[in-house]
Amino acid sequence: MKGIVFCEFLEMVESEDGFGMVDRLIESAKLPSGGSYTAVGTYDHAELVALLIAYSGQKNLSVPELLRAFGKYLFGRFVVLYPVFFENKRSAFDFLSHIDSYIHVEVRKLYADAELPKFTHRVLDHNRLELTYTSAKHLPDFAEGLMRGCIDHFGETIELNRQAVVFDGVESERFTLTRS
Numbered sequence: 001m002k003g004i005v006f007c008e009f010l011e012m013v014e015s016e017d018g019f020g021m022v023d024r025l026i027e028s029a030k031l032p033s034g035g036s037y038t039a040v041g042t043y044d045h046a047e048l049v050a051l052l053i054a055y056s057g058q059k060n061l062s063v064p065e066l067l068r069a070f071g072k073y074l075f076g077r078f079v080v081l082y083p084v085f086f087e088n089k090r091s092a093f094d095f096l097s098h099i100d101s102y103i104h105v106e107v108r109k110l111y112a113d114a115e116l117p118k119f120t121h122r123v124l125d126h127n128r129l130e131l132t133y134t135s136a137k138h139l140p141d142f143a144e145g146l147m148r149g150c151i152d153h154f155g156e157t158i159e160l161n162r163q164a165v166v167f168d169g170v171e172s173e174r175f176t177l178t179r180s
């Protein structure tokens with residue numbers, strides 16, 4: 001997983017709980033990298049899981065809850081870091097239906113070795129969008145947090161439901177977004 005994800009995670013922890021907490025997590029997660037990440041480096045995503053487990057122990061929140069919170073936070077950071085990706089995107093549905101065809105394509109130009117998930121989308125009707133997430137990393141809670149961050153960014157009211165499915169023979173998650 002790209003270092004930018006780790007850097008942003010540790011920044012979220014620092015902004016919420018201070019640098020002492022960052023130190024404690026790095027200590028207790030026993031990370032092969034030692035916890036020093038650069039945005040363009042690549043690290044085992046098991047290190048993120050180890051940090052999340054350590055943070056979960058400190059915060060009395062589950063790992064899925066923390067992954068959702070982190071996804072939401074990270075989307076807000078993407079808005080600041082990559083304003084160009086938001087040009088001409090007028091709604092959450094517009095943005096989310098372009099993850100595979102545009103957003104992550106551009107991400108790959110910045111980070112050639114990024115291991116990106118697959119999102120297939122289906123417009124069910126004017127107010128309903130279906131997104132199916134497939135990834136060897138299988139982080140559906142992270143995907144949900146990013147989607148919720150996206151919905152907040154566009155200031156829309158969208159209900160989100162999800163269901164585990166097998167898609168092309170792979171364990172996946174199907175999200176149904178309903179706009180009101």
Ligand code: HEM
Binds near residue numbers: 114
């Ligand atoms: C400006 C918008 C976005 C940017 C710049 C961006 C960038 C990235 C980057 C750099 C990674 C790490 C790749 C790696 O570690 O090798 C990543 C992974 C990921 N992205 Fe995006 N992304 C964006 C939007 C989204 C949205 C809206 C979603 C979901 C709704 C999403 C879902 C994911 C997930 C779930 C991963 C984790 C890797 C995996 O599951 O295999 N991204 N993205």
